[in-house]
Amino acid sequence: MAVNTTIYYFSGTGNSLKIAEDLSTNMRDSKIVRVAYNTLHITADEDSAKIGFVFPVYFRGLPRMLEGFIKKLKVNSNAYFFAVANFGSSAALSFQQIDGILKEKGARLNANFSVFMPGNMWFMYYPHPEKDFSERIEEEPGKCKIIAGKINCKSENPLPILEKLEEDKKMYNAFIPSTVSNNFWVNEKCTGCAVCSKVCPAKNVYFIDGRPVWKKNCEQCLACLHWCPVGAIEYKQDSIGRKRYHNPLIHSRKMFVDSLKKK
Ligand SMILES: Cc1cc2nc3c(=O)[nH]c(=O)nc-3n(C[C@H](O)[C@H](O)[C@H](O)COP(=O)(O)O)c2cc1C
Structure with a gap:
């Protein structure tokens, strides 16, 4: 309707x-x-x-x-x-x-x-x-x-x-998010919980041997990095030791893309 x-x-x-x-x-x-x-x-x-x-x-x-x-x-x-x-x-x-x-x-x-x-x-x-x-x-x-x-x-x-x-315009033309997939990596804290995969709006994160792997269709939204509950996802060397951010009034489950299907 x-x-x-x-x-x-x-x-x-x-x-x-x-x-x-x-x-x-x-x-x-x-x-x-x-x-x-x-x-x-x-x-x-x-x-x-x-x-x-x-x-x-x-x-x-x-x-x-x-x-x-x-x-x-x-x-x-x-x-x-x-x-x-x-x-x-x-x-x-x-x-x-x-x-x-x-x-x-x-x-x-x-x-x-x-x-x-x-x-x-x-x-x-x-x-x-x-x-x-x-x-x-x-x-x-x-x-x-x-x-x-x-x-x-x-x-x-x-x-x-x-x-x-x-x-x-110059800045925006340089924005080619699909090229950044290779910049993400996972440290030893990863528990394999798959939150990174669930929150990704591009279905860009999948799992091999319990560890996340990034495909080539990243939108650069940083959801995977910021929603990881144990801070295991890094971006180049830039994020090491830095605080993560996500909106404190939104629960991660609301960001799970698949959960939207049930509504
Ligand atoms: C890849 C990327 C580029 C960004 N570029 C800008 C920018 O050009 N100007 C700006 O003011 N904020 C920029 N930001 C910050 C976001 O616009 C801001 O944090 C926004 O509130 C995030 O919204 P979300 O929580 O719905 O993803 C950028 C963030 C990301 C991840």
């Missing part, structure tokens, strides 16, 4: 799932759908009156899997489209990218919203202050309530102005 609002979200470490849930809680007649390998068969949504995309910013733009999903999605061009980006520092190209894809379908991005969340790739560049993490987690539900109120009344806003367009 058709719903009024469908929110498609992509998430590695749970921030986008938390945002999608909190938006949905504040909307009547809405549903959330995770974009992952088991939902890529969805290629049309011509019934929802409002369609939203919730996602983490990757290399200044959209996660590649979500970008491909939106490109393929057949939509009713009269629907209201919104996007909620979450990130460590900025939404950069992501709203323009969605608007561009929608324009190809005769539609456009009516509203864009941004939510600061803990950056989950901090181990590769700088140690992130713990205080920022806790403040962002605390403020997120209130922000989502306000955003949902605006979406409920189909409020519109212009696309943000991009001050570092060329730099952003």
Whole structure:
């Protein structure tokens, strides 16, 4: 049966799932759908009156899997489209990218919203202050309530102005996630519990002799590394001895891709 609002979200470490849930809680007649390998068969949504995309910013733009999903999605061009980006520092190209894809379908991005969340790739560049993490987690539900109120009344806003367009584009063009599979490895703490495999949105982690092995279709979401309950997964030498992050209000089971099938 058709719903009024469908929110498609992509998430590695749970921030986008938390945002999608909190938006949905504040909307009547809405549903959330995770974009992952088991939902890529969805290629049309011509019934929802409002369609939203919730996602983490990757290399200044959209996660590649979500970008491909939106490109393929057949939509009713009269629907209201919104996007909620979450990130460590900025939404950069992501709203323009969605608007561009929608324009190809005769539609456009009516509203864009941004939510600061803990950056989950901090181990590769700088140690992130713990205080920022806790403040962002605390403020997120209130922000989502306000955003949902605006979406409920189909409020519109212009696309943000991009001050570092060329730099952003250069960064995004260098984002080829499938090439990073070889950078993951497992240390002696691995218990073979397979959480890494279950949370992977790309079905990219399988097991040989009780140890995880990465295939070549990584989306670089870092779910495997951050959800490992014993910190056994490493990325190059960059993650050694560094704290892991996942949204503290999301249980790992909610990120198991297969569990979505049972709903
Ligand atoms: C591969 C990768 C690239 C990222 N690139 C950016 C970026 O360009 N700008 C930014 O502000 N945050 C960046 N981040 C941080 C995420 O956008 C942020 O932590 C987000 O909240 C994660 O959402 P999730 O928990 O739903 O996966 C990046 C994270 C990853 C894993």
